[in-house]
Amino acid sequence: MEKIVVTGYGIKAPGIHNKEEFKEALELGICTMDILKGLGPNDADIVAGIIKDDFLTIKGKNYKRYPRVSRLAIQTADDAIEMAKLVGIDPSRMSVVVGTATGGIKEIEENAALANDIKKYPIHGLNLADPHTVSSAVAAHLGITGQVFTITTGCAASSDAISLGKLLLESRQTDVCIVGGADASLGKWSIFGFSKLRQIGLNKRIGETGVPFSHAHRGFVMAEGAGMLTLERESDAIRRGATIYGVIEGVHSNNDGLGMFQSDETGYGMYKAMKSAIKKNIPTYVNSQALGLASNDQIESFVHERLFGQSVPITSIKGMFGHTFGAMGAIQVISSLISIEHNFIPPTLLTKGEGFEELPIVFETKHCPVDNVAITTHGNSGNNTCILIGKY
Incomplete structure (x- = not known):
C-alpha cells in the first residue's frame, strides 16, 4: 500500500x-x-x-x-x-x-x-x-x-x-x-x-x-x-x-471495553496497540504519554519493559508543556518529526524517575540519528492508540 x-x-x-x-x-x-x-x-x-x-x-x-x-x-x-x-x-x-x-x-x-x-x-x-x-x-x-x-x-x-x-x-x-x-x-x-x-x-x-x-x-x-x-x-x-x-508507518487503536468509572490498569490493551502499530520495527525511541498519573505511567512502563526492555529509550514531553488532552497525540507526532529532522531525543523534564528506575528514561537531550519514533496515547473510557512515525 x-x-x-x-x-x-x-x-x-x-x-x-x-x-x-x-x-x-x-x-x-x-x-x-x-x-x-x-x-x-x-x-x-x-x-x-x-x-x-x-x-x-x-x-x-x-x-x-x-x-x-x-x-x-x-x-x-x-x-x-x-x-x-x-x-x-x-x-x-x-x-x-x-x-x-x-x-x-x-x-x-x-x-x-x-x-x-x-x-x-x-x-x-x-x-x-x-x-x-x-x-x-x-x-x-x-x-x-x-x-x-x-x-x-x-x-x-x-x-x-x-x-x-x-x-x-x-x-x-x-x-x-x-x-x-x-x-x-x-x-x-x-x-x-x-x-x-x-x-x-x-x-x-x-x-x-x-x-x-x-x-x-x-x-x-x-x-x-x-x-x-x-x-x-x-x-x-x-x-x-x-x-x-x-511517514505514518503504522497506527493501531483499541478500547478496553470497560465502563466510565473503570480502566484497564494491566496495560494489555496498550501493549496490543503498540505491538500492532510497530509490527516488526524497533523504534529509535518511544515518545510516551506519561504525564504524572500513577496508573497511566505504570501502564507506559509495563508496555515498554515487555516490548523493549532497556534497548529503546523512552521520553515524555509532558514535563515541558503539560497535557493538552485531545491535541496531545498530534503534538507528540510533530515533536517526533522535529526530532527526526534534527537528530535528537528530547528530555523528560522535572523527574528523577523515582519508582521507574528500570526504564531507560531520557533525562538529558540526546543527540543521535533518529529513524522512527513510537508514540503512545490513552483516551478517557479506554482508548489506546499508538503511532509509528518514520523518517522519509
Missing part, C-alpha cells in the same frame, strides 16, 4: 507559536508551564499550560463568536497548509479530521447562566455544544468541501484523527487530509472535575506536579494546545514537489 506522508504541520502550545520555538523548547528542555490563579476549588491556584494569544482574528476574518478550541484549530491548520505549500488542490478532494476531548466546554461553562433567559441566550449557544463545529470551522476557513469528521475519543482523539486520515487517503476517498487535534479546557468545569478525582494538584509550584515517571509526585498539568498535520499519498506529494517531513 502506498506510503502516507506528512508535508506540513502547525503547532500551538503553551509558550509555543511555531516550529522554531517548539524545536528550541524540545532540544533545550524548556518548561513553559505557568500558574493559573484562583480557578481551583476555594480559589486555589493550579499549575497549567496556558496559551496567551486569543486568535480572535485570523487572516482578517473575525472569529470572536467561535469557541477558543475552534480558533486554535483554525490558526494551526492555516500554519499546516502554509508549510505544505498547498495551492490549486480541488477542495472537494480535501478532507478535515480534528480530534478534541472537551470541545467548547469553556464557553459552555461561561454561558451556562444565560440558559434560563431566552433574551440573553447567545445565538451561537447550540454551536458551542456541538464538538463537530471544531472541524467544520476549519473546513469553512480553508474552503474545504470534502469529508469533514470530528473525533471525540478523549486524549487519544488526535491520534485517532491521524488514523482516520490515513485510511481515507489509502482508500483514495481524498487526496489531502488535514488532521490533528485541539483543546482549550482551562475552565472551572474541567478543573473542578479533575480536582474531584484527585488528579491535579492545588496550590502547587511548577515542578511539584505534572511530573512524568515519578512516584514521588502526584497529578498531571492541564494545558491548552493544538497540533495539525497535512497528510498526502507519497506519489501526490512527489508530483507537486512537496517537502516530505515523515
